[in-house]
Amino acid sequence: MTVTEKPHIDTTLIPILERVSDPEIPVLSVLDLGVIREAVEENGLVKIKLTPTYSGCPAMDVMSDDLKAAFHKEGKTAEVSLVLSPAWTTDWISEKGKEKMEAYGIAAPLEASADKEVLLGEKRLVKCPQCGSTNTHLVSQFGSTACKALFQCDDCHEPFDYFKCLK
């Protein structure tokens, strides 16, 4: 299933949105993460539609507050509402975002079929963000946050997080 709906974001608001980051992965902005589904300014009021990555992600409340604070700093009032549909997918993480994630030490999500193979332990495809080896294995399907699984590299032996594919 592909979601073709592109988010409607006023270009004038982009510089402010870029300054708001994911509190759990601070190198990613809310735009990199693809959680902003709409951002428009109408009669001096900025209306933002935010979609959660995982239903229970506690970062959502923080992001919502951070968004309001960032706009307040620019003398604007922002109203943030949560939308569930269409449901967020890891496909919405930008390419730039995936690169930043890897540089930060988190392996970026693979395609859905490959993701299933690695989480079932059938194949070794996840690249270690430290040394680049794909000789890695799954330690636990659930990691430090709802969106990540725990892996370990069998070459450099470093443990690392893998951002699970969500489609």
Add this chain to the structure above:
Amino acid sequence: MEQQHLYNYILGIADNNLILGQRLGELCGHGPNLETDIALTNIALDLFGQVRSYYQYAAQILGEGATEDDVAFLRKEREYRNVLLVEQPNTHFGYVIGRQFLFDVFHYLFIEQLQHSNDETLSAIAKKAIKEVSYHKRFSGDWIKRLGDGTKESQAKMQEAIDALWPYTQELFEMNAFEKEALENQVGVNLPELKEAYDEQVGQVLQEATLKIPENPYFHKGGKEGIHTEHMGYLLSDLQYMQRTYPNMNW
């Protein structure tokens, strides 16, 4: 569909998430090892996230300033509509995994159908939740196989848990008045229709795990009508303590 009936239908779905999430939350810091501890609390977090969406919707139907917290914390035992399976205690790790697996397989089949509800909010919640539940089902299914097809002791303990929990599974597929009305209005899911796929999927995993489904058990029910097992009162006293002690408290 009449709003008050829709409210009750939503609670029937949501209360399963809340009560199972609470049971899993009890294990926070007490899991058998770090990975399972983190996994079980992650699953609890997903269930709580989903339940917030359901309760926010339910609170909106109630109106008059009701909030998700009122719906979650301020009802009496008889007003909770969860199935008996999810309130069963964490007797040992085999029970935790058995309860999770028997619920996850149902939960996945259920929200797969709820995605097609003509109620837009329920459909949106289901489309979000199904991605998360597929991970839960994989986790609990893997552990069933590991424990069942493990050592002599783990096999015996896993079988003991399945024997104790299986009698609570029939209730998942029985429909109360609200569920029937929701189905007639294309809001709800046809539960008896899920039974065949459920038996097949559960049977397949149990077989791989060298475990058996108990024969001719006496099936317990009543949760959907608010008649719970004795464990429920203890669970609620923990769950509701903060709101009862400090009414209207907030984070």
